Amino acid sequence: MTDGPTEVDRAGAGASGAGPATRSLRSRAWWRVHSFVDDHPVLVFLGPALLVVLVVFVYPVVWMVRESLFATMPGLDRQFDPLFNYERMLASASVRRYAEQTLFYSVGSLALSLGGGTVLALAVNRVRNRWLKAAYTTLLLFAWALPLAVVALTWKWVLVARPYGLLNRLLLDLGLVDAPLALLAEADTALWAVTFVDGWLRAPFAMIVVLAGLQSIPGELYDAARVDGATVFQRFRHVTLPYLRPYLAIVVLINWMFAFRAFSIVYPMTEGGPGTATTTLAVEVYRRGMVDLDFGYGAALSVLLVAVSLVVAAVYVRVVLRRIEA
Amino acid sequence: MTDGNERVSYATRKRFWGVASGRVVRHLTIALGLVTVLAPIAWLVLTSLKTGQGVFEPRYVPRDPTLEAYRRVLVEAEFWKAVLNSLVVSSVTTVIVVALAVPAGYAFSRFRFPFDDAIFVGVIFSRLFPPIGIIVPYYQGIAALGLLDTRVGIIVAHIYLWLPLMVYIMRNFFLTVPQAVDEAALVDGCTRLQAFRHVVLPLARPGVAAVCILTFLYSWREFLFAFMISETLSAKPIAVAVYSFVGEVTVNWEELAAAAVVAIIPTMLVVVFFQRYVVSGLTAGALRGR
Numbered sequence: 079m080t081d082g083p084t085e086v087d088r089a090g091a092g093a094s095g096a097g098p099a100t101r102s103l104r105s106r107a108w109w110r111v112h113s114f115v116d117d118h119p120v121l122v123f124l125g126p127a128l129l130v131v132l133v134v135f136v137y138p139v140v141w142m143v144r145e146s147l148f149a150t151m152p153g154l155d156r157q158f159d160p161l162f163n164y165e166r167m168l169a170s171a172s173v174r175r176y177a178e179q180t181l182f183y184s185v186g187s188l189a190l191s192l193g194g195g196t197v198l199a200l201a202v203n204r205v206r207n208r209w210l211k212a213a214y215t216t217l218l219l220f221a222w223a224l225p226l227a228v229v230a231l232t233w234k235w236v237l238v239a240r241p242y243g244l245l246n247r248l249l250l251d252l253g254l255v256d257a258p259l260a261l262l263a264e265a266d267t268a269l270w271a272v273t274f275v276d277g278w279l280r281a282p283f284a285m286i287v288v289l290a291g292l293q294s295i296p297g298e299l300y301d302a303a304r305v306d307g308a309t310v311f312q313r314f315r316h317v318t319l320p321y322l323r324p325y326l327a328i329v330v331l332i333n334w335m336f337a338f339r340a341f342s343i344v345y346p347m348t349e350g351g352p353g354t355a356t357t358t359l360a361v362e363v364y365r366r367g368m369v370d371l372d373f374g375y376g377a378a379l380s381v382l383l384v385a386v387s388l389v390v391a392a393v394y395v396r397v398v399l400r401r402i403e404a
Numbered sequence: 405m406t407d408g409n410e411r412v413s414y415a416t417r418k419r420f421w422g423v424a425s426g427r428v429v430r431h432l433t434i435a436l437g438l439v440t441v442l443a444p445i446a447w448l449v450l451t452s453l454k455t456g457q458g459v460f461e462p463r464y465v466p467r468d469p470t471l472e473a474y475r476r477v478l479v480e481a482e483f484w485k486a487v488l489n490s491l492v493v494s495s496v497t498t499v500i501v502v503a504l505a506v507p508a509g510y511a512f513s514r515f516r517f518p519f520d521d522a523i524f525v526g527v528i529f530s531r532l533f534p535p536i537g538i539i540v541p542y543y544q545g546i547a548a549l550g551l552l553d554t555r556v557g558i559i560v561a562h563i564y565l566w567l568p569l570m571v572y573i574m575r576n577f578f579l580t581v582p583q584a585v586d587e588a589a590l591v592d593g594c595t596r597l598q599a600f601r602h603v604v605l606p607l608a609r610p611g612v613a614a615v616c617i618l619t620f621l622y623s624w625r626e627f628l629f630a631f632m633i634s635e636t637l638s639a640k641p642i643a644v645a646v647y648s649f650v651g652e653v654t655v656n657w658e659e660l661a662a663a664a665v666v667a668i669i670p671t672m673l674v675v676v677f678f679q680r681y682v683v684s685g686l687t688a689g690a691l692r693g694r
Contacts, residue, residue, distance in 0.1 A: 123511035138538040214434055220672060220675060225646075225668065226626070240460075367540040368543065
């Protein structure tokens with residue numbers, strides 16, 4: 079019995095729940111595996127995941143940055159010209175408009191998801207009945223759980239500019255309009271509509287995070303504030319809000335960042351139209367890279383999108399990891 | 405004494421009105437939220453039960469509800485294949501991502517090693533990186549490997565999309581298991597692998613469940629990469645297949661609705677039965693550990 083860990087003190091192993099493995103250790107090869115893991119735990123536990131991330135993520139990123147430095151246009155010889163695509167991009171008036179639309183879209187979506195999510199979280203948090211609370215959370219989570227294309231197409235069907243679209247049916251029946259509204263077909267309203275759907279989709283996530291924040295507030299604080307005669311608003315302002323601030327910051331960062339790059343709602347709903355009224359940067363990247371096959375330009379646009387995202391990501395990492403050094 | 409009594413009754417009155425008005429506002433708010441979330445879904449279900457001309461009638465509830473649209477979509481258009489694709493892609497993605505992310509999260513929660521913080525921040529960044537930024541290299545890489553229009557191609561992309569996030573979530577769950585637990589097991593003579601497998605992992609089981617469920621849901625919902633890589637029903641997941649009903653000029657609404665209902669049923673079931681894990685996973689994925 080020189081197989082090392084088979085000498086495990088049975089009582090001790092039983093107490094910590096390690097009993098069953100002693101049998102499998104009989105075989106020599108198995109023992110080698112175990113001692114290898116003991117010697118190189120990081121390699122074994124982390125190595126495979128890191129390797130996979132390198133292959134499926136880091137390599138494509140390097141490819142993209144390199145590609146953005148080459149002048150490639152359909153019908154043109156590919157040559158190294160680092161600024162070619164970036165100059166084309168910055169000179170283009172349409173890119174500025176797409177950037178503005180993206181900003182409108184992401185900020186509007188954030189305002190809706192943050193506002194709606196916070197209000198819902200405050201309401202759900204106060205529901206006493208545990209079963210009811212779980213039921214509400216589940217039903218509200220549906221908006222988050224649906225496949226993205228289904229969300230987009232369902233809303234397209236709700237908003238469709240015919241008397242048989244749900245919204246128009248309701249408005250006509252209530253006598254609020256005389257003719258169906260063409261929300262998705264008019265340039266003015268289409269951007270509002272897709273922005274609304276994006277916010278609708280992201281509100282449950284905001285609600286979940288804010289709920290976690292609300293549950294972190296000690297109940298005694300409210301009792302103390304009540305005894306001091308604080309009104310509902312004062313309690314919210316001086317007890318709830320300070321505790322909620324880091325959670326709200328996280329919702330702002332994540333929901334804004336993800337709305338800024340969003341593709342999967344706008345594209346199935348409008349494909350960036352009518353015209354280019356709902357073309358966000360992400361839709362433009364897709365169109366340039368995958369439809370027009372103007373890879374260099376698409377890559378340059380991507381670098382722009384990535385740069386903005388990474389700045390936000392850096393802020394997020396600071397917020398989330400403030401304690402990592404400790 | 406009377407002063408004190410008056411204060412109490414004032415406070416009680418105030419409290420009563422506060423509670424009463426709060427309750428009304430609260431339930432109205434939730435009701436409004438529920439209507440906004442559920443009305444489009446209900447509309448989808450109602451549409452899927454209509455036929456041909458029924459879709460264009462000014463009615464909310466179908467005159468004679470029928471499952472005809474489902475039969476046409478699933479059997480005639482062979483969308484059962486898309487459902488199968490979705491199941492295969494989401495399940496395989498989940499198995500691979502969880503198998504890689506659980507040990508990796510454990511490593512980040514336990515060991516100090518060179519550049520550990522830098523690598524960890526790198527993982528977070530790769531999770532926050534906009535996927536739209538690398539669709540072209542992805543498409544070309546997948547094409548070069550001959551994986552276009554295959555489930556494997558979609559699975560590769562989904563591993564990229566969700567692995568870093570799940571590593572982060574698992575690390576946060578492992579941080580809730582005190583390091584002293586591992587140490588006790590090691591002192592008792594366990595190997596590192598035994599300590600992980602038989603002592604720490606059982607304690608982190610809720611985290612593993614959350615990561616499984618989140619990965620499955622994310623993979624099922626995903627549109628961009630699945631849309632880009634798949635071309636035919638041999639790879640197309642149901643969440644992408646619904647989009648194929650959108651034609652150049654017209655949209656076949658009742659069939660689209662039927663396909664969409666098929667696509668959302670699994671996600672709804674998962675949310676209904678595993679809501680707790682979805683919530684804990686989303687929370688652990690957004691907030692810091694500890």
